[in-house]
């Protein structure tokens with residue numbers, strides 16, 4: 001009996017608390033900001049806002065990396081000497097046996113030093129139409145970011161999230177972003193530091 005009446009008292013108190021505290025935000029439709037985003041977000045499903053118009057004429061491919069799905073420009077049609085196998089019809093070693101002139105004399109590696117990197121670190125000598133990873137897995141020229149990501153994981157992580165690189169089109173979906181080789185020449189990827197395009201000469205005068 002004692003226990004029962006004690007329980008009843010507690011239950012009454014708990015019920016009181018629930019009623020009293022849960023309706024703190026009177027007039028507010030939602031219990032917290034997350035609920036508001038969720039409910040009102042549904043409302044925007046099927047929005048007519050899209051950056052698709054700005055991507056017209058740009059051939060893109062869809063990629064999924066670490067939970068992020070977005071578009072990047074297609075590359076192969078932009079590579080002058082593709083398909084490589086038009087000339088590279090046999091393994092590289094055999095091609096180089098013949099006493100021929102250097103074919104790609106205009107390409108110099110100014111990237112990692114020669115202990116770390118040579119042409120076939122990135123290009124597959126038994127199938128030039130492909131790139132390959134350090135462990136020998138083939139990488140399509142359209143997905144060359146997978147090549148870079150092996151050694152530049154920090155920039156790759158930033159790029160996936162949209163913090164390194166550049167978005168194409170607008171901020172509305174679908175997301176399209178430039179890929180590494182749109183900006184970096186893989187053979188000479190470094191950028192020299194530059195002054196901002198709008199250099200404030202007035203400030204310099206003031207400092208003199």
Ligand code: HEC
Nearest residue numbers: 081082083084086087095096100101102103104119123128
């Ligand atoms: C017009 C013909 C031609 C095309 C197209 C061509 N190559 Fe070559 N490539 C050659 C020849 C010939 C050699 C062998 C002579 C030499 O080593 O420069 C060669 C050599 C190479 C080498 C070895 C260079 C070295 O210094 O060890 C690489 C790497 C290479 N090619 C990559 C490519 C890639 C990648 C493509 C396509 C994007 C391509 N080539 C397209 C003709 C071609």
Ligand code: HEC
Nearest residue numbers: 075079080081082104107109117118119121122144181186
């Ligand atoms: C760090 C990796 C890397 C190294 C090292 C490298 N390449 Fe490349 N190369 C690439 C990638 C990636 C592309 C495709 C770039 C693009 O999408 O425009 C490419 C493109 C090319 C092309 C096609 C360029 C064109 O516009 O036709 C040739 C030819 C080529 N490489 C030859 C070579 C040769 C020869 C060497 C060695 C002297 C070499 N590469 C070293 C990654 C590399």
Ligand code: HEC
Nearest residue numbers: 111112116144147148150151152180181184186189190191
């Ligand atoms: C096998 C490893 C390896 C691969 C693959 C590779 N890099 Fe590099 N990269 C290096 C190293 C090592 C350096 C020189 C050290 C440094 O500056 O971080 C470098 C330097 C650079 C730099 C200059 C860094 C600076 O401080 O300015 C850029 C940009 C760059 N790489 C971009 C790329 C891109 C883009 C790709 C893919 C096409 C790529 N790298 C593929 C190893 C690699």
Ligand code: HEC
Nearest residue numbers: 145148149152155156159164165166178179180182183191
């Ligand atoms: C929209 C153009 C653009 C794209 C796309 C891009 N980068 Fe860069 N990246 C730059 C510029 C510009 C710098 C020089 C930044 C500076 O000097 O402050 C840079 C710097 C770098 C550096 C030098 C270190 C640093 O952070 O300053 C590395 C390494 C690099 N990028 C790798 C990559 C890789 C890997 C990818 C693809 C996953 C990529 N970048 C995509 C423009 C780009």
